[in-house]
Amino acid sequence: MLRALYLVIIAVCILPTIPGLLGVVVSALGYVPPIGLHHFSLDGFNAVFDWEGVWTSIGLTFYSAIFSSYLACLITFAILQASWGSKFWRKIEVSLSPLLAMPHVAFAIGFAFLFAPTGMGVRVLNQLFGYDPNAQTVNDLALLIKDPHALGLIIMLAIKEVPFLLLMSIPVLQQLKVDKIEKVSHSMGYSSAQVWWKCVFPQWLAKLRFPMLAVLAYSLSVVDVALIIGPTNPPTFAVLVWQWFNDPDLSLLPRAAAGAVVLFAIASLLIGFARLMEWCITKGFKRWQYSGRNGFRLPGKTLFSLIALLALLMIPLMVVWSFAQRWRFPDLLPSRYSLRFWEYEWHSILGTLEQSMLIAVISATVALALALIAHEYRLRYRWQVPGYIIAIPMLIPQLSVLFGMQVVTLYLNSNAYFFWVCWAHVFFAFPFIYLSLDGPWRSFDNGLTRVALSLGKSPMQAWLKVKLPILLPAIAFAWAVGISVSLAQYLPTLVLGAGRISTITTEAVALSSGFDRRVTAIYAIWQALLPFLFFSFAILLSRLHVKYRRLSIKGLLLNESLSRKPRHP
Numbered sequence: 001m002l003r004a005l006y007l008v009i010i011a012v013c014i015l016p017t018i019p020g021l022l023g024v025v026v027s028a029l030g031y032v033p034p035i036g037l038h039h040f041s042l043d044g045f046n047a048v049f050d051w052e053g054v055w056t057s058i059g060l061t062f063y064s065a066i067f068s069s070y071l072a073c074l075i076t077f078a079i080l081q082a083s084w085g086s087k088f089w090r091k092i093e094v095s096l097s098p099l100l101a102m103p104h105v106a107f108a109i110g111f112a113f114l115f116a117p118t119g120m121g122v123r124v125l126n127q128l129f130g131y132d133p134n135a136q137t138v139n140d141l142a143l144l145i146k147d148p149h150a151l152g153l154i155i156m157l158a159i160k161e162v163p164f165l166l167l168m169s170i171p172v173l174q175q176l177k178v179d180k181i182e183k184v185s186h187s188m189g190y191s192s193a194q195v196w197w198k199c200v201f202p203q204w205l206a207k208l209r210f211p212m213l214a215v216l217a218y219s220l221s222v223v224d225v226a227l228i229i230g231p232t233n234p235p236t237f238a239v240l241v242w243q244w245f246n247d248p249d250l251s252l253l254p255r256a257a258a259g260a261v262v263l264f265a266i267a268s269l270l271i272g273f274a275r276l277m278e279w280c281i282t283k284g285f286k287r288w289q290y291s292g293r294n295g296f297r298l299p300g301k302t303l304f305s306l307i308a309l310l311a312l313l314m315i316p317l318m319v320v321w322s323f324a325q326r327w328r329f330p331d332l333l334p335s336r337y338s339l340r341f342w343e344y345e346w347h348s349i350l351g352t353l354e355q356s357m358l359i360a361v362i363s364a365t366v367a368l369a370l371a372l373i374a375h376e377y378r379l380r381y382r383w384q385v386p387g388y389i390i391a392i393p394m395l396i397p398q399l400s401v402l403f404g405m406q407v408v409t410l411y412l413n414s415n416a417y418f419f420w421v422c423w424a425h426v427f428f429a430f431p432f433i434y435l436s437l438d439g440p441w442r443s444f445d446n447g448l449t450r451v452a453l454s455l456g457k458s459p460m461q462a463w464l465k466v467k468l469p470i471l472l473p474a475i476a477f478a479w480a481v482g483i484s485v486s487l488a489q490y491l492p493t494l495v496l497g498a499g500r501i502s503t504i505t506t507e508a509v510a511l512s513s514g515f516d517r518r519v520t521a522i523y524a525i526w527q528a529l530l531p532f533l534f535f536s537f538a539i540l541l542s543r544l545h546v547k548y549r550r551l552s553i554k555g556l557l558l559n560e561s562l563s564r565k566p567r568h569p
Contacts, residue, residue: 006377009370012423013430014385016405017392021264023404027257034410035250044254048262053234058266061237064150064230065220065270068157072215075158075303076165077204081196082300084178092166095308099163100481101535102311103488105508106528108228109520110314111156112512113321115144118329120317126330145229153230157222159307161215168211169204171439176203194295202282202289209278210387210435214394216274220267221397224490224509237263241399242491257403264400271395315528321521341518349507353526356487356503359418360530363425364433364482370426371434371478375441376463394431402495409496417497424492429485433478440474473542480538484531504530 026032030041048054083089115121144152178200185195205212221238230236235243241263244256321327325338378384393401402424409420444467452462468475490505508523 002373002377002380005373009374009430010385013367013370013427014389014392016408016427017396017401019408020401020404023407024257024260024264024400025404027403027407028254028261030254032253035253037251037254041254044256044258045262047252047255048258051240054237054240057234057237057240058262060150060231060234061220061263061266062270064154064157064236065216066273068154068219069161069212069216069274071154071158072161072165073205073208073212074298075162075300075307076169077196077201078298078300079162079166079304080169080173080204080300081193081200081298083304084173088301092304093170095304096163096167097535097539098532099308099311100167101484101532102314102528103484103505103531104160104222104225105228105488105490105505105512106524107160107311107314108156108225109508109512109524110311110318110528111152112145112229113317113517113521114310114313115152117145119145120313120332123330123332127332146232148231148233150231150236153226153236156225156229157219159310161219162304162307165208165211165215168208172204172207173200175207176200191295193297197295198289202286205278206282209275210391210394212278213271213274214391216270217267217395217397220270221263221399223399224505227509228512237266238397238399245399245403245495260397260399260403263397267395267397267400315525318521318525318528321517322525324518341516342522345519345522349504349522349526352502352504352507353530355501356505357530359422359425359493359501359503360483360486363422363429363486364479366422367426367429367433367482368475368479370430371437372475374434375437379441379446390434391431393428398428398491402491406495417500420496421493421501424496425486425489428489428492429482432485433482436478436481437474440471444471469545472545473538476538476541477535480531480534483534487527487531 028044030037030039030043079092083092113119144155146152181199182192182195185199186192190198222236223238223242226236226239230239234240237259241256241259244252244259247253247256320334322341323337323339324334325340326336327334374384374390388395405424409416448466448470449462452466453459457465487503488505489503490509493501493503493506504523504527508520508527511520511523
């Protein structure tokens with residue numbers, strides 16, 4: 001039974017990558033029979049590179065992805081160096097869940113509200129320092145939104161990816177046993193800062209390979225965030241390819257497919273670049289690791305405090321915008337408030353919320369079940385699909401596979417839009433859930449299961465009575481991660497839903513492009529609130545579970561002590 005279920009996992013979550021890539025490659029070569037293109041050619045690639053400004057767009061994509069990813073990596077290391085094992089680290093662990101819960105789109109909208117030319121940042125500068133709204137200095141500060149050099153996109157992506165890298169770093173540092181490394185290094189005369197640079201950083205960077213590659217691939221291929229705060233003329237290459245896919249002239253479809261292939265090639269080059277950088281730092285040029293006592297402490301606590309403060313300011317700002325009826329620039333607060341925008345949008349947003357939550361719960365639950373089966377299969381048969389294959393949906397641009405997947409769905413059943421959207425969400429959520437459960441599953445003491453089996457329990461009873469209660473907090477957190485990933489899906493919902501399936505993310509992105517800020521704020525609030533509710537549920541369940549286990553252990557100890565107490569006649 002377990003073998004058959006594992007085959008289902010491969011068929012649902014891994015094999016679709018093949019027709020997805022083949023479909024887009026064949027279309028890029030000009031073979032699209034449904035629109036009358038029956039001959040292979042390179043006209044699609046020629047059209048891509050003949051597009052005016054395409055090299056500028058590719059250059060923006062390259063350096064924005066590289067700078068944002070490695071800036072996030074540096075900030076993450078600075079936070080870990082300054083706070084790991086301290087009281088401040090406990091505050092960081094508590095803050096990670098709400099920071100992770102805020103989707104990229106909601107964070108981008110809040111970022112735009114803060115740093116737009118008429119945003120809160122410029123309003124505060126005008127009130128505090130009396131800057132002229134038309135002054136060049138203020139305009140320069142406001143160029144983080146839609147700036148031609150993608151600086152705002154780089155900063156926003158770097159800030160948003162830090163919580164994810166911090167979360168992925170926790171099992172890595174626990175495995176490295178940093179406290180023992182520090183004790184040995186201190187005995188040799190090295191300071192804490194030098195220990196982190198010389199000993200911890202190379203090992204940490206090597207073990208953080210897959211999360212870093214996932215961050216790099218996302219920064220390269222992101223469309224929704226780039227539509228909100230990225231450059232526009234030309235846009236990043238992923239946005240340009242998405243615009244080509246939306247061209248009403250179907251004869252230009254090979255150009256869009258060729259652009260998706262080029263985007264995949266760029267992603268492959270950047271993954272190779274990341275591996276080369278890792279090799280150079282950790283193995284190729286490692287003289288710096290033992291040449292002298294060089295090392296300096298980074299302001300990690302300050303950086304995390306700024307990130308948390310930035311995220312904390314976004315939600316109240318969006319709430320104020322959603323109730324603002326009249327808010328003139330450069331006033332710090334609205335002069336009039338009103339509920340009418342909530343009243344106008346409530347009926348339309350309610351159906352969108354219901355559909356978003358239904359898709360997210362179905363997708364995350366199915367992906368969680370498949371991830372549990374995959375981990376149990378690995379334990380029983382000592383074999384699994386390699387981790388880098390499972391992580392492929394995280395490492396390749398979505399545009400490079402979605403078009404081919406859409407072509408396959410058209411041959412099967414083109415009208416089952418809801419089903420195909422759920423399937424696409426399962427496809428992209430499964431790797432995140434699987435990796436979230438990997439650490440807890442590897443650290444579980446399988447001797448407990450063997451003891452239960454030796455006492456006459458069946459494998460299913462041993463799993464339900466022993467393993468599930470112990471790993472329940474990790475399972476709940478992985479489920480919340482899957483829901484968050486599903487709620488954030490933009491391109492899969494639009495492509496496989498053919499525009500007929502609306503979610504809170506697709507509506508928020510559509511409204512952010514020049515629509516009323518108050519309506520945009522309402523959708524952004526809900527887009528941030530939904531994942532937070534599920535993460536809060538996971539945290540509450542974890543704490544209740546810990547208390548229940550403590551009470552159960554105390555009860556068992558009490559019963560045992562009473563049973564051993566001698567009875568007097």
